[in-house]
Amino acid sequence: MLDRITYEVLRSALYATAREMKVAMMRTAASPIIHAGGDVSAAIFDAEMRLVAQGNDIPTMLGSAVISTRESVLAVGRDNLRPGDVIISNDVYLGGGNHQPDIQLTRPVFLDGEIIAFVMTRGHWTDIGGKSPGSFTPDTWDIFGEGVRIPPVFIYRNDEPVADIMSMIVHNTRNPDACTLDILAQYAGTFCGDRRLQQLARKYGAAALGETMAEALLYSERRMRAQIEAIPDGVYTGSDYIEPVGDAELIPIKVKITVEGDSICFDYTGTAPQVRGGVNCPLSVTCNSTWFAVKAITDLSIPINQGCYEPVKIIAPEGSLVNCVYPASVVSGNTETSPRIIDLLLRTLSSALPDRVIAQSNCAACCGIFSGDDPDLDRRKAMRRTYVSTIDVHAGGMGARPDKDGVSAIRVLVGNAGAQPVELIEHNSPLTIEEWTLVPDTGGAGRWRGGCAARRTYRVGFEQATCTVIAERGRVAPKGLFSGLAGATFNSSIERRNGETKTLRAKSEQEIIARGDRVRIQPAGGGGYGDPLERPAQDVWSDVLDGYVSAESAERDYGVIVSAGRLDPGATEALRHQLRAHRGG
Structure with a gap:
């Protein structure tokens, strides 16, 4: 023993x-x-x-x-x-x-x-x-x-x-x-x-x-069975839409969650069949997404190993978006569809566990991939290579929590890689980072505010190169919870050196870029949690001063008047009274 x-x-x-x-x-x-x-x-x-x-x-x-x-x-x-x-x-x-x-x-x-x-x-x-x-x-x-x-x-x-x-x-x-x-x-x-x-x-x-x-x-x-047993028994259903490649119709995804005693079953029957383009999930990715969600809503101190997954049953119809079969492509199923599945599961369980879930998040690796011949002869010699490829993951907004704001400028859920330092990117490749900043109003309003997204702008130093941007939530905004508002959607563009601008889809095709072009990549924000009118006016004022929220959003979404950098308590009280009366309570 x-x-x-x-x-x-x-x-x-x-x-x-x-x-x-x-x-x-x-x-x-x-x-x-x-x-x-x-x-x-x-x-x-x-x-x-x-x-x-x-x-x-x-x-x-x-x-x-x-x-x-x-x-x-x-x-x-x-x-x-x-x-x-x-x-x-x-x-x-x-x-x-x-x-x-x-x-x-x-x-x-x-x-x-x-x-x-x-x-x-x-x-x-x-x-x-x-x-x-x-x-x-x-x-x-x-x-x-x-x-x-x-x-x-x-x-x-x-x-x-x-x-x-x-x-x-x-x-x-x-x-x-x-x-x-x-x-x-x-x-x-x-x-x-x-x-x-x-x-x-x-x-x-x-x-x-x-x-x-x-x-x-x-x-x-x-320990996991004890945690599941504490979830109210019942059947919980939810649905959402995954974004396809190009302009195709949104792809429905459905789940039925059955909690019974110390076990839990996730049934994805009703989810759309697999599609052309790399948004499909192999079974391993769907299992991982489901296991992650169960771990997130239970005790985080439970040591992570395969024992955690024994009380979890998963039904994923073969040939569907969540259990694709050969030869379906899958590359962003792992990085974009997977966190969208988790967002769906957390929202579906929000009525049973309102204090253990968060509002929806940016849900993407949001990669910018730049590849081409390096024009810097000294760097080519020092690094013993002509061709250079840079993959940069981007930081969006996390959904607001039951007792805290969402985290800004972060990868969330199944992604845990950090953004690369600006200095490293500029040292390794012919790219210059002209901007890396938090974007106001990208976090959804709420009693607890959703996290804001960070935007990066690259100036291209390649003579000619390829650029691919792959993200999520360009069409389906991250929803808030319990009257919280949605976060902002993904936004990206290429500004050509001749002044022309092209807006990129979340699942964009490969683009050819050249010296002097600028590429902007901005992931989605995070949804808010709770009624924005319940957020203390002082906190909203601080958000305005700190650059998370504009004065216009403070007035429109929170009913808080900030003028010339100062909070107007009287006007705020009157506006909030008016907004509550308008919606009947």
């Missing part, structure tokens, strides 16, 4: 090991989106391929790894694994992945000839081939336009790279040197995890380590 102290030491060590694996990757990767933006994750699985520990990384990478890790091992054959083997995969249909740019490396951990665990690293590559530079455009006919499909294959054997496989993969990308370094970085993460787990097993015994993993899963499951 494992004593409690040893159990806690080992359990904590598992989570610490996952964090160390991520640090190893970030310190050695080539791509700025990994080493600066942190778009990379690590996790540990037991010998039965169950997720037992993860870092505070990218939720969309980690939840889907519950499926992709098992699929990777089964594809190559567990009996074929040896110490020092590493499997690589990104395939949605053959490997259970989430989308092609996220590359997973899976490694068995051996002790005395027996597998005692598995470790996983996953990173977002700047390019994985496909139709468009950056491998991140929803305007594709099928999965083949989204980049190289890598079914689960060995990339390392006996800790030696499989040269032919590595060469084939990296030379189908637009920056093979950077991709090679990113593979090495992810390998370093798996190597770090392997060594740490071996050390723990040798010090405490493989049996103690295995017992700790099993107990950790049961502990999280028990």
Whole structure:
């Protein structure tokens, strides 16, 4: 019987090991989106391929790894694994992945000839081939336009790279040197995890380590069932619309949530069939979105592992938007549709758990991808490359909370990567960031205000390059809750050097840009929570002074009069009385 102290030491060590694996990757990767933006994750699985520990990384990478890790091992054959083997995969249909740019490396951990665990690293590559530079455009006919499909294959054997496989993969990308370094970085993460787990097993015994993993899963499951049991039993239904590629009609998505005792079922029957364009979700992404929502509405202190997901049942009709089948394209299903699913689930459960949900958010990675030949000869020589590709994720507004404003300028929900520093972008590429600012009035009004979006404006230094912007909520605004107002929608444009301006859709086609052009990207804001007329006038005045709210919005949406930078209490009281009377209470 494992004593409690040893159990806690080992359990904590598992989570610490996952964090160390991520640090190893970030310190050695080539791509700025990994080493600066942190778009990379690590996790540990037991010998039965169950997720037992993860870092505070990218939720969309980690939840889907519950499926992709098992699929990777089964594809190559567990009996074929040896110490020092590493499997690589990104395939949605053959490997259970989430989308092609996220590359997973899976490694068995051996002790005395027996597998005692598995470790996983996953990173977002700047390019994985496909139709468009950056491998991140929803305007594709099928999965083949989204980049190289890598079914689960060995990339390392006996800790030696499989040269032919590595060469084939990296030379189908637009920056093979950077991709090679990113593979090495992810390998370093798996190597770090392997060594740490071996050390723990040798010090405490493989049996103690295995017992700790099993107990950790049961502990999280028990606590999760207790949390679900506290949710009022019932059936809750909701619906929303996902934005398509181009001008097509909005895509309906539906859910029926049944809470019964200590279990909960999410039934997506009635959601539209899969569509052309990369907005579809493979089952792994829908499962991850659902699991994330359950974790968000329960106790955040429950250790995250696969035990949390045992009380959750998911019904997703095959061939639908939320369980697409080959060869549907999926690239933004992972980054845009997935958070929209979570927003729908939180709104659907708002009547049961009004104090545990938030208003709707910006729901997008909101990527700007710039790719072309670098005109700076010195930089080309120093960095040993001619071609440069920059992927920059953008920060929108988070929905307001039951007792706090929404956070401004942040990625939310399943995305946890940071915006890259201005200095790094300008150092690495021929782009100049002329503006990075919060945009007033983009957060929805409410007793608690939605978070505001941040806008970035790029001046192009390429002679000629491609630009792709991929986002969400260009047509469907983030709704508020309990009389809170909606946040602002996505807004982006290209201003040509000749003065012409083109407005970009949230799911835009690839554009050609040239020196002197300006590209502006502004994600959606967050919805408000509660009646705006209940927000203290002093708080609204502070919002005006701080630049979150304009004086015009303060008067129109909050009934607060701010003139020449000063609050007018008398006029505010009269206006609020008038507004309440107009709406009957």
